[in-house]
Amino acid sequence: MEATTPAISVAGGRFLIVGGASLVGSTTADLLLERGAAEVMVLDNFAFGSPAVVAHLERNPRARLVRGDVMRLPQLLAASEGMDGVLHLAAAMSISMDADPWTGLDVNIRGVQNVIEACRANRVRKLVFASSNAVYGYGPGVAGDLVEATPFHSLGAPSGAVIYGASKIIGEQLCRDAHRRHGQDYVVLRYSTVYGERQHYRAANALYIIETLDRVRQGLRPRVVGDGSETKHFLYVGDAARANLAAFAAAATDVAVNVSGPAPVTTLELVRMVTRLAGSDLAPEHVEPPAGRVRLTSGGAFRIDHSAAEKAIGWRPEVAMEEGLARLIRWRDEQTGQDGAQDAGLDAGRGGA
Secondary structure, eight states, rough: OOOOOOOOOTTEEEEETTTOOOHHHHHHHHHHHTTTTTTEEEEOOOOSSSSTTGGGGGGGGEEEEEEEOOOOOHHHHHTTOSOOOOOOOOOOOOOHHOHHHHHHHIIIHHHHHHHHHHHHHOOOEEEEEEGGGGGGBTTTTOOOOOTTOOOOBOTOHHHHHHHHHHHHHHHHHHHHHHHHOOOEEEEEEOOOOOOSSSSSSSSTTTTTHHHHHHHTTTTTTOOEETSSSOOOOOEHHHHHHHHHHHHHHSSEEEEEEEEOSOOOEHHHHHHHHHHTTTOOOOOEEEOOOOOSSSSOOOSSHHHHHHHOHHHHHOOOOOOHHHHHHHHHHHHHHHHHHTTTTTTTSSSSSSSSO
16 A cells, blocks of 8 residues: 555545444534535445435435445445545444344444455545444443553443444454554544434433433433433534544544543433423433343443543544533424424434444
């Protein structure tokens, strides 16, 4: 591979978003087009993503929607030809990993390798890979400041969640190996739980937000699992999209950084915040974990440090949790008419960012 600068100008650039019919993918596509990208191609097989969230892109002459699958290398080779940057979002998340780990491992490991091979073969200048703070694991060992060197913890965590986190670690290492062997430039972004407009029902922690809103809109008391003291860390989707663009534009390569929201929140704080922003004073009820569902236990208080992202790609979060939730609720109410009815496009799959 020829030596080139890892920095890519968004304006005038050509970008492929793999798994782009998703919360993060659709928002990133919008931002790339707003910032002057010459072409944005969204590739998705729509098994996890929803056509509804990218339907508006069909009206933009600089956007292309392509049906394709990360398990089909020829499709990735065709889609990535001539692209400056590739954003890889397609993934099975913890809920779908718990339901079908074999398929999840195929998508999260073989799928990543296929995307890397397509980038290498077509001399794509930079790959941005969406990883997760799941690489730090779950349970009592997850506490304090989580930085990029924090090890993986799995004691007592649900097997589906552990398999998901381990698959993201392997995906990161495949990127690292491609850089070592072939000089393929990349940046790994370890997302916190992403929320915002176009919210779906597929991320285990994000369910606290959307299910609370659904119950409140139906006049039911919101539910808090346990005592509500567990820490969660969320990232507004607009901030996630900015991080993706910053990773392309920065000179950084061969690096993995946390991309997290401004501050952590407890489950009880989150449920109360959603309830209040929805205009309700219903008191939450504390319940036991529902049987048969993946529940991600963080253990004690923790904070996901994003200072390395500011140094490497010049990014920091801008949207506070309360503001992001207010935007989500406004959007949700527009979709449902405030009657709690689910829009057909909100839950069309089981995974993806």
